[in-house]
Amino acid sequence: MIGVLALSVGCKKSETSAAGSAASSSAAASTLPQVCQDYIDKAAACFKQANPQMAAPMQQALDNAKAQWSQQLGAAGYNAAAMEAGCKTAMDSFDKTVKPMLKCN
Numbered sequence: 143m144i145g146v147l148a149l150s151v152g153c154k155k156s157e158t159s160a161a162g163s164a165a166s167s168s169a170a171a172s173t174l175p176q177v178c179q180d181y182i183d184k185a186a187a188c189f190k191q192a193n194p195q196m197a198a199p200m201q202q203a204l205d206n207a208k209a210q211w212s213q214q215l216g217a218a219g220y221n222a223a224a225m226e227a228g229c230k231t232a233m234d235s236f237d238k239t240v241k242p243m244l245k246c247n
Contacts, residue, residue, distance in 0.1 A: 175225060184236065
């Protein structure tokens, strides 16, 4: 979950587009980079395998993050390459820390 939240923070191209981003929130969402979808799928599967009671809340958090990321990609001035790099970093971190801790495949 921390990785999901951290990833949401670091992807804006510029802070001056905040007002434009809010106005664009109703615009059609763009497709997430594949590595971001892979990260979401891997995290969901891991939590489901490791702790079924925690799977539903984590899935909700991942779904919320995905919706937010999709909205951000549809906003003017948003850098998709930065989001892709952030997802790659989150995936690497997940593989090195969370997966071993939860003992999931």
